Amino acid sequence: MYSDLPVVYAVGETYQIMFYVAQDAYAWIKIGDSVFDDAVCGNLRSAVGMRRITVPQKTLDAAGGYTLCLERIGKRKCYRTAQKGVTERAFSFRPVPDSGTVRAYMVGDAHGDGARTIAAAKAFGAFDFLIVNGDMSESVDQNSFSVAHNVAAALTGGEKPVVYARGNHENRGATAECLPDYAPVQDGQTYYTFRLGGIWGVVLDCGEDKPDDHPEYGGSARFHAFRLAQTDYLRRVIANAKAEFDAPDVTHRICVVHADFPRVQEPPFDIERALYQSWCNLLSEMRVEVIAAAHLHRYQILHPGDIDLRLSVPCPLVVGTEKKNDRIGGTGFTFSPDGIETQFTFSTGEVLPAVRL
Ligand SMILES: [Fe+2]
Structure with a gap:
C-alpha cells in the first residue's frame, strides 16, 4: 500500500x-x-x-x-x-534556507523496515531535507517501492524536499527495471545533481556491488557500462561548473551514493578500483566536502588516508546507516558556515554525540 x-x-x-x-x-x-x-x-x-x-x-x-x-x-x-x-x-512547502544552519537526515538500508527507519529519523528531530539512500527494499513487485515512498512521505508530509539515491538491492527482482517510474530520475537516469538552498549535491549510483557476471545476478547486470556513463556525466558536470558546484551562492558541496565504494572491499566486492578512483578524483575537482554513503549496515566515518580506505578520497566518507537485529540507525547532518557536523541516531531513540567532520 x-x-x-x-x-x-x-x-x-x-x-x-x-x-x-x-x-x-x-x-x-x-x-x-x-x-x-x-x-x-x-x-x-x-x-x-x-x-x-x-x-x-x-x-x-x-x-x-x-x-x-x-x-x-x-x-x-x-x-x-x-x-x-x-x-x-x-x-x-518549506524550501531549504539559502544560508545559516541547515539540518538534513539520511535514512537507508531499511530493507523493508520502514517503521524503524522512521523512528531513527525522529530521534534526530526537525530537519530541512531528507536523504533516502537506497536499499529500502528489493524490487519484487510494483508494491516494493512503497517502502521508500512511504518513509519519505511519513517524514516530510510532502512539505520538505527529499534527495534519493538507489541502492544495490533495488536492482534485485522482477521490477528492478520499473524503478525509474517510482523514483526521481534525470533523463531517465538515477544519477544527477541537485541544489537545495546553498547546498549543491551530486547523486551517484554504483549499481551492484559485485562483478556483472556474478551468478547472483542471473545474467541481468550491465553496471560497468552504467558506471562508465556516469564518469562521462561527472565530466560534463565539471565542464558546466559555473551553473553547478561553482555557482556563486553555493555554501556546501556533497555527494550522496549508496555504496561505500572508497572503503576497503573484500572479493568479490573489490570491483572497479580504477574507475572508482577516477570518480574520487572528479569529486575532488568538484570540491565535495563529504561523501554520504550507506550499504555497510554499520556507522563509520573515514577520513582521507584512513587505513580502511582503498581509494584516495578528497573528503570524509560517512557510512551512515546501521541495521542490526531489531535496531536501525541513520545520520543527521548539520551544515553551518563553520562546516558540517554528523550525528548518528537509532530507532531506539538513542543519539550519539555529534561529530564535526
Ligand atoms: Fe547495499
Missing part, C-alpha cells in the same frame, strides 16, 4: 513531485496561478499508479505551497469518459 501523501524530490533545478493514485484519475498541481498537468503529449494520464509532476524549484520555493488536484473518472472511453469531480489537497 502506498501512502496517499506526495513526496517532493529535488533533481537539478526542479522538484519532481511524486504521488500514488489508487483509482483512475486525472492529476495536476497548482502553484499560485500556474498549473502543471500530469499529461503525455496533451493527454492527461488516468491509470492507477505512481505519478510524477515536475515543477521549477524557483516557482515552488517562492510560493511556499502547492495544491494537488485529482479528478476521478469512470472507465476511460474513446468518447465521453465520465468525470467524477475534482478533489484538491493543499500542502505547504
Whole structure:
C-alpha cells in the first residue's frame, strides 16, 4: 500500500513531485496561478499508479505551497469518459534556507523496515531535507517501492524536499527495471545533481556491488557500462561548473551514493578500483566536502588516508546507516558556515554525540 501523501524530490533545478493514485484519475498541481498537468503529449494520464509532476524549484520555493488536484473518472472511453469531480489537497512547502544552519537526515538500508527507519529519523528531530539512500527494499513487485515512498512521505508530509539515491538491492527482482517510474530520475537516469538552498549535491549510483557476471545476478547486470556513463556525466558536470558546484551562492558541496565504494572491499566486492578512483578524483575537482554513503549496515566515518580506505578520497566518507537485529540507525547532518557536523541516531531513540567532520 502506498501512502496517499506526495513526496517532493529535488533533481537539478526542479522538484519532481511524486504521488500514488489508487483509482483512475486525472492529476495536476497548482502553484499560485500556474498549473502543471500530469499529461503525455496533451493527454492527461488516468491509470492507477505512481505519478510524477515536475515543477521549477524557483516557482515552488517562492510560493511556499502547492495544491494537488485529482479528478476521478469512470472507465476511460474513446468518447465521453465520465468525470467524477475534482478533489484538491493543499500542502505547504518549506524550501531549504539559502544560508545559516541547515539540518538534513539520511535514512537507508531499511530493507523493508520502514517503521524503524522512521523512528531513527525522529530521534534526530526537525530537519530541512531528507536523504533516502537506497536499499529500502528489493524490487519484487510494483508494491516494493512503497517502502521508500512511504518513509519519505511519513517524514516530510510532502512539505520538505527529499534527495534519493538507489541502492544495490533495488536492482534485485522482477521490477528492478520499473524503478525509474517510482523514483526521481534525470533523463531517465538515477544519477544527477541537485541544489537545495546553498547546498549543491551530486547523486551517484554504483549499481551492484559485485562483478556483472556474478551468478547472483542471473545474467541481468550491465553496471560497468552504467558506471562508465556516469564518469562521462561527472565530466560534463565539471565542464558546466559555473551553473553547478561553482555557482556563486553555493555554501556546501556533497555527494550522496549508496555504496561505500572508497572503503576497503573484500572479493568479490573489490570491483572497479580504477574507475572508482577516477570518480574520487572528479569529486575532488568538484570540491565535495563529504561523501554520504550507506550499504555497510554499520556507522563509520573515514577520513582521507584512513587505513580502511582503498581509494584516495578528497573528503570524509560517512557510512551512515546501521541495521542490526531489531535496531536501525541513520545520520543527521548539520551544515553551518563553520562546516558540517554528523550525528548518528537509532530507532531506539538513542543519539550519539555529534561529530564535526
Ligand atoms: Fe547495499
